[in-house]
Amino acid sequence: QAYNCLIHFYKRKMSLKRSVDAMESNIKEDELKNKKNCTDLHIDVDENEIENKASDLEIKSKETSKTYEEKIRCLKLEIESGNNNFEELDDANKKALTELNVVIEENKKQHEAQIEVLKAQHAEEMEECIKKVKDWKMMATKISFQEENEKKHGEEKKCLQLQIEAMRTKMKEVKDENKYLLDQMKEKIECPVCMEIPRSGPVYVCPNGHFVCKKCKSGSCPTCRVAMGDGKSLLAVLVIENIDHKCKFVYCEEVFGLDKLEDHEKQCKHRIVSCPQVSCREEVPLSKLLDHLGNQTCTNDAVPQVIDNTSKSGQVLFIIISDLAVKDITWKMYTFSYQDKSFAIFPTKSDNLYYFTMVMFDSDEVCSKYNIEMEVHDWQSTSKDSEVSFKFCGSPCSIDEDKKELKYLGLTLNNRSMEKILKKSKDNSFSVSFSFFQK
Numbered sequence: 001q002a003y004n005c006l007i008h009f010y011k012r013k014m015s016l017k018r019s020v021d022a023m024e025s026n027i028k029e030d031e032l033k034n035k036k037n038c039t040d041l042h043i044d045v046d047e048n049e050i051e052n053k054a055s056d057l058e059i060k061s062k063e064t065s066k067t068y069e070e071k072i073r074c075l076k077l078e079i080e081s082g083n084n085n086f087e088e089l090d091d092a093n094k095k096a097l098t099e100l101n102v103v104i105e106e107n108k109k110q111h112e113a114q115i116e117v118l119k120a121q122h123a124e125e126m127e128e129c130i131k132k133v134k135d136w137k138m139m140a141t142k143i144s145f146q147e148e149n150e151k152k153h154g155e156e157k158k159c160l161q162l163q164i165e166a167m168r169t170k171m172k173e174v175k176d177e178n179k180y181l182l183d184q185m186k187e188k189i190e191c192p193v194c195m196e197i198p199r200s201g202p203v204y205v206c207p208n209g210h211f212v213c214k215k216c217k218s219g220s221c222p223t224c225r226v227a228m229g230d231g232k233s234l235l236a237v238l239v240i241e242n243i244d245h246k247c248k249f250v251y252c253e254e255v256f257g258l259d260k261l262e263d264h265e266k267q268c269k270h271r272i273v274s275c276p277q278v279s280c281r282e283e284v285p286l287s288k289l290l291d292h293l294g295n296q297t298c299t300n301d302a303v304p305q306v307i308d309n310t311s312k313s314g315q316v317l318f319i320i321i322s323d324l325a326v327k328d329i330t331w332k333m334y335t336f337s338y339q340d341k342s343f344a345i346f347p348t349k350s351d352n353l354y355y356f357t358m359v360m361f362d363s364d365e366v367c368s369k370y371n372i373e374m375e376v377h378d379w380q381s382t383s384k385d386s387e388v389s390f391k392f393c394g395s396p397c398s399i400d401e402d403k404k405e406l407k408y409l410g411l412t413l414n415n416r417s418m419e420k421i422l423k424k425s426k427d428n429s430f431s432v433s434f435s436f437f438q439k
Contacts, residue, residue, distance in 0.1 A: 370395060
């Protein structure tokens, strides 16, 4: 803008100068014309007319001169004013230019600093890019190496798979052959009387080579009827010791070597157990015990009551229907389920003693992982606010225990103790509370 103003005033000044020069030229031309007119008038007219016209021309010339002088003076004033303004503008423009140069220098420095920062960033980015390129090249090399290895390993894997398949086929053939031989040996050493494979020796053999177990040995061979004698087969014993034997329980299909068979049968879920209810004489597979109890001939529940992990406790009510003087009384059981383990609780009276038993339908090993608290008290109260109560603490009994011994493995009370509990009851009822704890 400052430069534009300077140019504008310069052009204005030059225009005014040209106007002044033009006016001076016009004045000179008018004077020459007047002189010529005077000469012409002097030639053609008389002297009086010449004087009058000369006087008029002189007056006009003076007026014109004054007018032009006034214009020239105004123009000169305007030029001087323009010069002054131009000088003022020139000083202001110089100051503005100085400030502008300062700003330009500052901007230049800032830009140079920014350029340096950008150069540094660019250098860092370039280094990072170079590093990434190197990493990518290394990765590409690794991937290429891996692909080559995978290709190589793929071929090796295929070869190994073919070998494995061949080995599996061969193993299956060997296994089938061994199974066939074992089946043949089992068939030969199977006792023809009890139709079982002996689990231990001696195994007796007749003169014709027929086997019979030690339980079924008699005077004559059950197969060919010749005299049995005392011949024993060492080969049959060797076969017995090295073949797998089927679990003896009906519903179990598992087979084990002789060294593991006995341990399995002690904990087999299909092992034969006695119904814990005193008056029941049934013996059933453990896996079918709840089905037997579900008939409600031995229990009050068709399905075990579930004890949740929050309360871990329960309470049941029993009533003595007969006379208290009766020596022997039995009650139906109550069954419960806690953490997927089944339990039964039942009292019995025998020889004027009351027995309270908690049985767990599992092995001694599993029972030892649990503790129970069983408390007998009057039916109108809880175990905490009962005036008279008797408590048992310990592990539950295993279903594998001798049924005759179950009653001695819980809480035992005499008549006097039970009379104190039944004192408040009108119908000879009492409660048994229990809680479960896992060790």
